[in-house]
Amino acid sequence: MTYFVLFVQMYDRTISAPTSPTKMQQTGKRSWEEPVWMGSSPRVLNHDMKSTVSRSLQSLPTSSRSFEPGVGDILLLMRARMRLSLQERLWEFYQTRVNIPAEEQAMARRAALDICAELRVFLHAKLPDMPLREMYLSGSLYDDLQVVTADHAQLMVPLILEKNLWSSIPGEDTIMNVPGFWLVRRENLEYFPRSSSYWDRCMVGGYLSPKSVLEVFEKLVAGSINWPAIGSVLDYVIRPVVPSETLTLEVQYETDRKLYVDFLPLLVMEDGTSLIAKPHRLSAERNENLWRQSFRVAETARLRALDQEDGGCRCTCLKVAKAVCKLSPALHRLNSSQLTNTILLLSEKEGDWTQEALADRFLQLLRALVGHLEAGRLPCALGPKVNLFCELTEQEVDELGYTLYCALSDPEGLLRTEVEQP
Numbered sequence: 001m002t003y004f005v006l007f008v009q010m011y012d013r014t015i016s017a018p019t020s021p022t023k024m025q026q027t028g029k030r031s032w033e034e035p036v037w038m039g040s041s042p043r044v045l046n047h048d049m050k051s052t053v054s055r056s057l058q059s060l061p062t063s064s065r066s067f068e069p070g071v072g073d074i075l076l077l078m079r080a081r082m083r084l085s086l087q088e089r090l091w092e093f094y095q096t097r098v099n100i101p102a103e104e105q106a107m108a109r110r111a112a113l114d115i116c117a118e119l120r121v122f123l124h125a126k127l128p129d130m131p132l133r134e135m136y137l138s139g140s141l142y143d144d145l146q147v148v149t150a151d152h153a154q155l156m157v158p159l160i161l162e163k164n165l166w167s168s169i170p171g172e173d174t175i176m177n178v179p180g181f182w183l184v185r186r187e188n189l190e191y192f193p194r195s196s197s198y199w200d201r202c203m204v205g206g207y208l209s210p211k212s213v214l215e216v217f218e219k220l221v222a223g224s225i226n227w228p229a230i231g232s233v234l235d236y237v238i239r240p241v242v243p244s245e246t247l248t249l250e251v252q253y254e255t256d257r258k259l260y261v262d263f264l265p266l267l268v269m270e271d272g273t274s275l276i277a278k279p280h281r282l283s284a285e286r287n288e289n290l291w292r293q294s295f296r297v298a299e300t301a302r303l304r305a306l307d308q309e310d311g312g313c314r315c316t317c318l319k320v321a322k323a324v325c326k327l328s329p330a331l332h333r334l335n336s337s338q339l340t341n342t343i344l345l346l347s348e349k350e351g352d353w354t355q356e357a358l359a360d361r362f363l364q365l366l367r368a369l370v371g372h373l374e375a376g377r378l379p380c381a382l383g384p385k386v387n388l389f390c391e392l393t394e395q396e397v398d399e400l401g402y403t404l405y406c407a408l409s410d411p412e413g414l415l416r417t418e419v420e421q422p
Ligand SMILES: Nc1ncnc2c1ncn2[C@@H]1O[C@H](COP(=O)(O)OP(=O)(O)O)[C@@H](O)[C@H]1O
Pocket: 138, 139, 140, 141, 145, 146, 147, 152, 154, 156, 262, 264, 276, 278, 294, 295, 296, 297, 322, 335, 336
């Protein structure tokens, strides 16, 4: 979608939005960027875009009804009522759609644990000298941040690398220039020739290739484990998902419930940096050797700590936003890390995260996301050089921005999602 289309659509939306005439009051001009319930809104679009839209809006026929005396008071009242009802609806949505019943979570965790145990036994038996630390389960299912359905978990597989044989190079110091991604280079080949390290078999052009590491596991996990047999013992239907950008097992643990377990090789570098074998989404070929830095543990811990300090609603706000993105196809591309970091950045400026402020903070989150999308940049709160939007195409950025911008005039629309059929 071009910006032109975007703004024609925005313009249509603005004039048809029930709240839009309200800002016409004294000047007779509409402020398209300030739906009535938003209070003083930051300027959300860049200057050129704004003047285009403002010009179009100025030439609109105006409605005299908006100038009736006292309308400001009525609007203030309406604003208060709308806020109240959004607050109520958010909590209702949280209870009915976002939160996963404890029993469902427990069953999903049980299934993931069973699979993890099987894989441990298999790998120890089949490849006793593969240098791995103990595998463990991770992700939102384990820190109460999963939403809507308990349907996925990550199985972390930490590789052991010899310190003197491998070193990590930050993405910004490489020709690819992508902060947040790293290369892992083989060192000292002249003294410790190829095969000195077990992981040399996954070396491509002098670097440890996450793709090649995944392929090693893929052959094992998808190729040589008898999942139907294991599944029948455990009473699940288990099958590797193909094709899949990472290695994923689908586990049907109830007739109507499926769990996807991502097999995620991980490197923990000397300074504690965690790198995961999850490919860069765009131009994967050019970036084939890049390992992705994972901030998940640190960013989740920070969010929780902030909530604990002030009894705040940041995690609730995150879960509501995650559910909205999971349930609305137009927002699928936004992930938890982007949402978490937007909330962390907001927390630096905004102090009131009381439960009563959920609706205000939720709206502020939407607005902040629109702002970051317009800038095409969302800095990671824990590493500002990293742009968390760097794996979105321009078109995706436009579409997300447009969807969220429209949602600002009808935030409750985001909560009216169909109940998915199993
Ligand atoms: N340490 C980690 N543990 C689990 N997942 C991680 C980790 N680091 C990065 N990830 C990535 O984060 C994503 C899972 O995020 P998660 O917080 O579980 O949220 P969601 O519920 O939205 O999936 C996965 O795509 C996974 O590849």
